[in-house]
Amino acid sequence: MKKRRDKFRFSYNQILMIVLAIFLLLIAVIFLIKSQEINKEKESRECETDNECVASACCHPSSCVRIEKKPECSNRFCTMDCEGPLDCQAGHCGCINGKCSVVSSSK
Incomplete structure (x- = not known):
């Protein structure tokens, strides 16, 4: 009885596409995290000038x-004290x- 190893065999092009997809997904996640950090920083800032x-x-x-x-x-009167x-x-x-x-x- 022969075991079939052909069943799970990938071609070079398929492996390349999988690696490329993982790489692009990783880049997208990094950009998402960076943009969230920038937004948090802007929200935490009370002023710019x-x-x-x-x-x-x-x-x-x-x-x-x-x-x-x-x-x-508009309708307030203050003392002239320098407190x-x-x-x-x-x-x-x-x-x-x-x-x-x-x-x-x-x-």
């Missing part, structure tokens, strides 16, 4: 937020490492 950051409170703010989250300050890090031009809001932060004006 200083113009996107403003004070987080109307009076004596101690932190900064993205401009879309700025408080409504916070942004009062009396002691600092300003800026984008540092993708986060809105207080930037000291002193040098």
